[in-house]
Amino acid sequence: xxxxxxxxxxxxxxxxxxxxxxxxxxxxxxxxxxxxxxxxxxxxxxxxxxxxxxxxxxxxxxxxxxxxxxxxxxxxxxxxxxxxxxxxxxxxxxxxxxxxxxxxxxxxxxxxxxxxxxxxxxxxxxxxxxxxxxxxxxxxxxxxxxxxxxxxxxxxxxxxxxxxxxxxxxxxxxxxxxxxxxxxxxxxxxxxxxxxxxxxxxxxxxxxxxxxxxxxxxxxxxxxxxxxxxxxxxxxxxxxxxxxxxxxxxxxxxxxxxxxxxxxxxxxxxxxxxxxxxxxxxxxxxxxxxxxxxxxxxxxxxxxxxxxxxxxxxxxxxxxxxxxxxxxxxxxxxxxxxxxxxxxxxxxxxxxxxxxxxxxxxxxxxxxxxxxxxxxxxxxxxxxxxxxxxxxxxxxxxxxxxxxxxxxxxxxxxxxxxxxxxxxxxxxxxxxxxxxxxxxxxxxxxxxxxxxxxxxxxxxxxxxxxxxxxxxxxxxxxxxxxxxxxxxxxxxxxxxxxxxxxxxxxxxxxxxxxxxxxxxxxxxxxxxxxxxxxxxxxxxxxxxxxxxxxxxxxxxxxxxxxx
Amino acid sequence: xxxxxxxxxxxxxxxxxxxxxxxxxxxxxxxxxxxxxxxxxxxxxxxxxxxxxxxxxxxxxxxxxxxxxxxxxxxxxxxxxxxxxxxxxxxxxxxxxxxxxxxxxxxxxxxxxxxxxxxxxxxxxxxxxxxxxxxxxxxxxxxxxxxxxxxxxxxxxxxxxxxxx
Numbered sequence: 001x002x003x004x005x006x007x008x009x010x011x012x013x014x015x016x017x018x019x020x021x022x023x024x025x026x027x028x029x030x031x032x033x034x035x036x037x038x039x040x041x042x043x044x045x046x047x048x049x050x051x052x053x054x055x056x057x058x059x060x061x062x063x064x065x066x067x068x069x070x071x072x073x074x075x076x077x078x079x080x081x082x083x084x085x086x087x088x089x090x091x092x093x094x095x096x097x098x099x100x101x102x103x104x105x106x107x108x109x110x111x112x113x114x115x116x117x118x119x120x121x122x123x124x125x126x127x128x129x130x131x132x133x134x135x136x137x138x139x140x141x142x143x144x145x146x147x148x149x150x151x152x153x154x155x156x157x158x159x160x161x162x163x164x165x166x167x168x169x170x171x172x173x174x175x176x177x178x179x180x181x182x183x184x185x186x187x188x189x190x191x192x193x194x195x196x197x198x199x200x201x202x203x204x205x206x207x208x209x210x211x212x213x214x215x216x217x218x219x220x221x222x223x224x225x226x227x228x229x230x231x232x233x234x235x236x237x238x239x240x241x242x243x244x245x246x247x248x249x250x251x252x253x254x255x256x257x258x259x260x261x262x263x264x265x266x267x268x269x270x271x272x273x274x275x276x277x278x279x280x281x282x283x284x285x286x287x288x289x290x291x292x293x294x295x296x297x298x299x300x301x302x303x304x305x306x307x308x309x310x311x312x313x314x315x316x317x318x319x320x321x322x323x324x325x326x327x328x329x330x331x332x333x334x335x336x337x338x339x340x341x342x343x344x345x346x347x348x349x350x351x352x353x354x355x356x357x358x359x360x361x362x363x364x365x366x367x368x369x370x371x372x373x374x375x376x377x378x379x380x381x382x383x384x385x386x387x388x389x390x391x392x393x394x395x396x397x398x399x400x401x402x403x404x405x406x407x408x409x410x411x412x413x414x415x416x417x418x419x420x421x422x423x424x425x426x427x428x429x430x431x432x433x434x435x436x437x438x439x440x441x442x443x444x445x446x447x448x449x450x451x452x453x454x455x456x457x458x459x460x461x462x463x464x465x466x467x468x469x470x471x472x473x474x475x476x477x478x479x480x481x482x483x484x485x486x487x488x489x490x491x492x493x494x495x496x497x498x499x500x501x502x503x504x505x506x507x508x509x510x511x512x513x514x515x516x517x518x519x520x521x522x523x524x525x526x527x528x529x530x531x532x533x534x535x536x537x538x539x540x541x542x543x544x545x546x547x548x549x550x551x552x553x554x555x556x557x558x559x560x561x562x563x
Numbered sequence: 564x565x566x567x568x569x570x571x572x573x574x575x576x577x578x579x580x581x582x583x584x585x586x587x588x589x590x591x592x593x594x595x596x597x598x599x600x601x602x603x604x605x606x607x608x609x610x611x612x613x614x615x616x617x618x619x620x621x622x623x624x625x626x627x628x629x630x631x632x633x634x635x636x637x638x639x640x641x642x643x644x645x646x647x648x649x650x651x652x653x654x655x656x657x658x659x660x661x662x663x664x665x666x667x668x669x670x671x672x673x674x675x676x677x678x679x680x681x682x683x684x685x686x687x688x689x690x691x692x693x694x695x696x697x698x699x700x701x702x703x704x705x706x707x708x709x710x711x712x713x714x715x716x717x718x719x720x721x722x723x724x725x726x727x728x
Binding site: 116117121124180301302303306307 | 621
């Protein structure tokens, strides 16, 4: 069997249903085999960055491994931003790149680039296949590494002569790597210590991050929170792990967190942090982060623990398994719901005071459409039953604050890398993985232009994605920083030319609509949701609207700028 | 927090990218490499790497965790903290050997059990093996003679076995 055929066979064995890619010289042999394998759906993108984000969106929304297939050189380098995006958010994708023939490697051959060298710091692992007999094991290892432990992107670089070489196809059923043994089961003594802290707590907080979603631990998190009546806060990546409309949810914490989430974390005495990595956008000034709290930190990656924040009870484990064990201790403890409710009554009273003092609000003024109003209406109309992707910037933060995510994996957003241009291609992947579901990309007029070419891909695949552009004519988040911290010197944040998004949609064979007045919002959204094809809704919003609350970079999270 | 020097012993898969991964990890995360020594082990599929670094406790903890996170890394031992071990380093020192200095160089070599491994009309090459302190001492003593060039191997280390059964 040829190497190219082996790749296709391996993908089938891994249960791959769809791949996102773009052909070229050094990957022709694999594309030729793909031609003969109609059961593998291939989505031809318009730019390789789009393919990587689409595979990423597919992975985030389904929990399966996303697969990318591209050629060498520029095809490979175009995937770099997408790989880094997936790496920062721990998303399992496998990127297969073509490479020039082995004998030409190192010769500066046409379309040659050292892609394993380039992607070394942004992949969980990568491989250059040098011998045909290694190919099946390497692909097996790539999928295994991508989806186990703390998930992440894995790249496999396959030279053209290896694709053409013949060998025996022995695909291993299972693989064991002596140097890679992720720990899943928690240390039971540590779980006991965590439970004891909760038992002694007077002002506990449950903090949920992306790890809760990737380990499918929402159910356990909800159970624990409800049983102990714990206030729940979430990181951006943790949103959707706990229902946003649940009365124990305080929403997001951090730089653009809610007032009450940040106040609660700052004043808690026990912080149970699950699947988080204490990013600077979450902690603000580290010394002032939960200063009086004993911190329990559950994460599968030992290097996340004690990295940014000093932890009292470290627990290296799969979040789901750790929470399950913790629930067993809760059960053994024998205290009923009422006990916990009474125990934390004062704490909840304090939180409710904060909630009343500074609720999450915006001012509806003048004839402008407020972006928050659009998100709120969208939530009302969809009742949380949608997969929402976002771009990066104000559109992302308004969505995070005002859309109350109900189901895990219903928010697809670039948290760690903050990649503009991510949301739309990611929505393509999410829609491919969830054919019957409503998929919406909340965009800004800046971000959407970063991967606008994928409109052709989406229309070609007949994907009924809804794109809602919160169009303020500015690079809004940068403008907001310039307004607040750079003396209103608006340097390069205003586009002189913005395309007519309605005509643009039509040019690509999609539906385009535009609204400019508040009273148009609800009917337009209804129309969008009823349209069974790709729609762009261009919403002209208040141009200088900011995202609040806001904690200036490096400040304590209690030092919020409020509206 | 106080900075300390640590000698780490790392076993890695003998693959082309492994060393680059470790070097990249240190540069990318702003950790220090003071010296690095790599060679094959008895098992040709594994390489042994001795790495000297410095930092405070928190940095050291991160270095160990980040190293262990690499898929190619099989085992990491902090030999400095693990207790009794032997450290050795070798240096080749090319020193000016004018007539009036030669006796002194010989004496230094004798005291420190160094070898003279190359002789030219105006220079000697001195081979010295030992721990870091010994190398530094020899270098300090030879400096007044005029050192033309020094090449050092970097530290290698091995744990001592328990003396009693």
